[in-house]
Amino acid sequence: MSETVVRKNPRRADAQHNYDVILAAARAAVAERGGDIVLEDIARNAGVGIGTLYRHFPTRQELLEAAFLDEALELRQRAEDLKAAPAPLDALIDWLHLQMDFGAHGRSMGAAVMNAKHTEGTEIQIACVDMREAGAVLLGRAQDAGEVRPDVEIIDLLRLMHGIVIANEQAPDQSRVNPMFDLVIAGIQA
Amino acid sequence: MSETVVRKNPRRADAQHNYDVILAAARAAVAERGGDIVLEDIARNAGVGIGTLYRHFPTRQELLEAAFLDEALELRQRAEDLKAAPAPLDALIDWLHLQMDFGAHGRSMGAAVMNAKHTEGTEIQIACVDMREAGAVLLGRAQDAGEVRPDVEIIDLLRLMHGIVIANEQAPDQSRVNPMFDLVIAGIQA
DNA sequence: ATACTATACGGAGGTTGCCTCCGGTTGCAA
DNA sequence: TTGCAACCGGAGGCAACCTCCGTATAGTAT
Known part of the structure; x- marks a missing residue:
C-alpha cells in the first residue's frame, strides 16, 4: 500500500518524501470521494504546497x-x-x-x-x-x-x-x- | 426540433421567448460539444444574461x-x-x-x-x-x-x-x- | 391612454478549483 | 563549508459556477 516508489534518476530525499506523502493523501481521498478529488485538499492534507503537488504530478490524471x-x-x-x-x-x-x-x-x-x-x-x-x-x-x-x-x-x-x-x-x-x-x-x- | 413548449402557468411573452432561445442555443452546443457545455457561452449565444439562463434552468441538469x-x-x-x-x-x-x-x-x-x-x-x-x-x-x-x-x-x-x-x-x-x-x-x- | 405591479431581465461579483510562475530554501556532493 | 542544482510553496491569474438585486417591462386594470 505504501512502499516507497523507486525512481530511475533518484531524487532528493525531500522530494521523495513529499512524493510519498502526496500519494498517500491522494489515495485516502480517492478511497472516500472517488475521482472528483480536489487537488488543493490533497496538497493541504499532505502538508505541502500546491506547487509541490503539481511538480510531482503535473496532471490530475497522473496523480x-x-x-x-x-x-x-x-x-x-x-x-x-x-x-x-x-x-x-x-x-x-x-x-x-x-x-x-x-x-x-x-x-x-x-x-x-x-x-x-x-x-x-x-x-x-x-x-x-x-x-x-x-x-x-x-x-x-x-x-x-x-x-x-x-x-x-x-x-x-x-x-x-x-x-x-x-x-x-x-x-x-x-x-x-x-x-x-x-x-x-x-x-x-x- | 423547436416547437414552443407550452407551460401550465403561462409566462410572459419575453420569458417564453428567452426560454426558447436559450434552449435552442443549448441544443446547438450539446450537439457539437457534448455534455460539458459552458453555461455562460450558452447564455451569450442566446443573447441573454447568465441570470436569465439560471432562472429558466436552475441547474445544469435541467438544461x-x-x-x-x-x-x-x-x-x-x-x-x-x-x-x-x-x-x-x-x-x-x-x-x-x-x-x-x-x-x-x-x-x-x-x-x-x-x-x-x-x-x-x-x-x-x-x-x-x-x-x-x-x-x-x-x-x-x-x-x-x-x-x-x-x-x-x-x-x-x-x-x-x-x-x-x-x-x-x-x-x-x-x-x-x-x-x-x-x-x-x-x-x-x- | 395611463398607471400599476407582478414578472422578468442581466450582469456584477463572490466562490471554488485549476494551474503557472518564480523568489526563496535546502539537500548533498565536493 | 560552500555552491548550486533541485526543490519548495503560495500568490495570483484564469475559468466556470451560481446568486443577488436594482432596473426594465408585459400585461392588466382603470
Missing part, C-alpha cells in the same frame, strides 16, 4: 494513475492466483467481479486504468498491461476449456465491467449491476 | 434534460416504428444501436436521460418513461418470438448501451464498440 497503481498490481496478482483455480470460467467470473469492485469509484479509475494507451513505460502503463495480460490468461483458459467463445477479447470484457460500474454510478439503486453482469457473462459463453 | 427531450421523443417514436418490423430481434437490435448513436455524447445524456427517477411529472421524465416502455415492447416481441431470454429487462439493456458508450468515450479507438455490443446481444439471446 490518479499513481493512486491506482496498487489496485492494478493487486488485480494482476489476483489473476495470477486464479490461474490455478479448477473451474476456468468461474475463475474468470470471479476476477471480473473484482474488476468491478476495484473500480467502484469508477469514473476516475476507468479512464486511467482501463486503457493502457498512455505514454509508454509509465509504471501505471506497465501495470495495466500486466493486469490485462494476466486477465487474458484467465480468459484463454476458459476458452481452451470450451466454456467461452474463442472470439471474445479481454479488452471488451474489461471495458464492459467499467461501463457497468459507471452506468450505474449515479443510479440510486445498484440492483441492476448483477443482472447486467450476468447478461454479459451469458454473452461470452460458448 | 441538459430539456435539451435532450427531443432525442427521447424521437427514440420513442423510432421504437413505435419498429414495432411493425418483421424480425423482432433485429428490430430490437436496431433500436439499441440507435440508443448508442443518440447517446453518443453520452456522459451528459446518460445521467439525464437513462434514469427516469427524476422528479415525477417532468416532461423529460415522462418522455424517458415513454421511451423505455416503447423499448420494452420491442424487447417483449423478441421474447415472445423466442429469440430473447424471458428474464432480460429493458433497463439493463439501456444501461449497458449507455455503459458501452461512456466506457469507450475517452478511448482513442472506437473499434471496440461493436464487439462489445455484439457480446451483449449474444447474452440476451435465448
Whole structure:
C-alpha cells in the first residue's frame, strides 16, 4: 500500500518524501470521494504546497494513475492466483467481479486504468498491461476449456465491467449491476 | 426540433421567448460539444444574461434534460416504428444501436436521460418513461418470438448501451464498440 | 391612454478549483 | 563549508459556477 516508489534518476530525499506523502493523501481521498478529488485538499492534507503537488504530478490524471497503481498490481496478482483455480470460467467470473469492485469509484479509475494507451513505460502503463495480460490468461483458459467463445477479447470484457460500474454510478439503486453482469457473462459463453 | 413548449402557468411573452432561445442555443452546443457545455457561452449565444439562463434552468441538469427531450421523443417514436418490423430481434437490435448513436455524447445524456427517477411529472421524465416502455415492447416481441431470454429487462439493456458508450468515450479507438455490443446481444439471446 | 405591479431581465461579483510562475530554501556532493 | 542544482510553496491569474438585486417591462386594470 505504501512502499516507497523507486525512481530511475533518484531524487532528493525531500522530494521523495513529499512524493510519498502526496500519494498517500491522494489515495485516502480517492478511497472516500472517488475521482472528483480536489487537488488543493490533497496538497493541504499532505502538508505541502500546491506547487509541490503539481511538480510531482503535473496532471490530475497522473496523480490518479499513481493512486491506482496498487489496485492494478493487486488485480494482476489476483489473476495470477486464479490461474490455478479448477473451474476456468468461474475463475474468470470471479476476477471480473473484482474488476468491478476495484473500480467502484469508477469514473476516475476507468479512464486511467482501463486503457493502457498512455505514454509508454509509465509504471501505471506497465501495470495495466500486466493486469490485462494476466486477465487474458484467465480468459484463454476458459476458452481452451470450451466454456467461452474463442472470439471474445479481454479488452471488451474489461471495458464492459467499467461501463457497468459507471452506468450505474449515479443510479440510486445498484440492483441492476448483477443482472447486467450476468447478461454479459451469458454473452461470452460458448 | 423547436416547437414552443407550452407551460401550465403561462409566462410572459419575453420569458417564453428567452426560454426558447436559450434552449435552442443549448441544443446547438450539446450537439457539437457534448455534455460539458459552458453555461455562460450558452447564455451569450442566446443573447441573454447568465441570470436569465439560471432562472429558466436552475441547474445544469435541467438544461441538459430539456435539451435532450427531443432525442427521447424521437427514440420513442423510432421504437413505435419498429414495432411493425418483421424480425423482432433485429428490430430490437436496431433500436439499441440507435440508443448508442443518440447517446453518443453520452456522459451528459446518460445521467439525464437513462434514469427516469427524476422528479415525477417532468416532461423529460415522462418522455424517458415513454421511451423505455416503447423499448420494452420491442424487447417483449423478441421474447415472445423466442429469440430473447424471458428474464432480460429493458433497463439493463439501456444501461449497458449507455455503459458501452461512456466506457469507450475517452478511448482513442472506437473499434471496440461493436464487439462489445455484439457480446451483449449474444447474452440476451435465448 | 395611463398607471400599476407582478414578472422578468442581466450582469456584477463572490466562490471554488485549476494551474503557472518564480523568489526563496535546502539537500548533498565536493 | 560552500555552491548550486533541485526543490519548495503560495500568490495570483484564469475559468466556470451560481446568486443577488436594482432596473426594465408585459400585461392588466382603470
